[in-house]
Amino acid sequence: MKAERRASERWRTNEVRSTPDPIVRLGVARREVLDHHLAHLEAHGRTPRVCLYSLNPLRERPAPSFAAPRAYAANEGWRIGADHCIADRLRKTDPMHRPGWRWVLHLVHAGHIDGVVALAHTDISPHLDEYELQLDLMAHYGGFVALVTPESAGAKRRVTPPAEAPELTYGVPSGEVSSARRNGATRSILSHCARPGGA
Numbered sequence: 729m730k731a732e733r734r735a736s737e738r739w740r741t742n743e744v745r746s747t748p749d750p751i752v753r754l755g756v757a758r759r760e761v762l763d764h765h766l767a768h769l770e771a772h773g774r775t776p777r778v779c780l781y782s783l784n785p786l787r788e789r790p791a792p793s794f795a796a797p798r799a800y801a802a803n804e805g806w807r808i809g810a811d812h813c814i815a816d817r818l819r820k821t822d823p824m825h826r827p828g829w830r831w832v833l834h835l836v837h838a839g840h841i842d843g844v845v846a847l848a849h850t851d852i853s854p855h856l857d858e859y860e861l862q863l864d865l866m867a868h869y870g871g872f873v874a875l876v877t878p879e880s881a882g883a884k885r886r887v888t889p890p891a892e893a894p895e896l897t898y899g900v901p902s903g904e905v906s907s908a909r910r911n912g913a914t915r916s917i918l919s920h921c922a923r924p925g926g927a
Contacts, residue, residue, distance in 0.1 A: 750856050754849075755879035758863055758872075762843070765872040769842060775805065776842045778874070779812030781832050783851045796876045797845040804874075812841065823853050823862050836871035843872035849879045 769776050778801050782793040794813050801808050812835070816828035823829040829852070835841045844866070846852060852873070853859040866873055 751849075751879045754856065754860055754863065758875070758879070761863070761867045762872045762874055765842060765870075774842075775807050777840070778806045778808055778843050778845050779814055779832060779835060779841050780808060781828065781844050781846045781851060782815045783826075784815050784817055793847060796847055800874065800876045801845045806845075809841065821853060821855055822858060829862075833865060833869060836866060837869040839870075841871070843874060845874045845876070848875060848877040 766776065780794050780797045780801070782797070784793055793815070798808065798813075814828040814832055816826040818826050820826055832841075832844050836843070849859055852862050863873060
């Protein structure tokens, strides 16, 4: 009898059933945490302190992928630390195996920053279960994730800043950057991030 009832309910066409899209659900949850933290910070008269995070392939310079998150944070009036532009060059899908993302979580957990700004959710993880876990961890540590391109917008888009954009050198004098390019040290100068223990 129960099997017949389940079968008839399964094929019943007079009811509309919809399953929520998981990426939309995660986007709503992320925005709720973001709104809650921003309201809390505003109630205490604090400006949110954020870092910028990007996942870059080995041959790609990280500076262009920080342009859109930097503009987003500046537009919101948030403070960005001088050494809080963190790029991971490892293509490991699990964010917990990336040193840069682990450093972001450490900064939030230690209270040095209130949240992180990334270009898209795929910078954190293209896999929704891993992305959800990282959102939960960030909320548990008392931080938020802000995205330039919302989850529902689909695939990650690259934004190329104008050639004269000052953020391309992160405060490193242009002579030092050209010298570093000649010496092959651009990777360490342009994608620097603070390491635990001051190393």
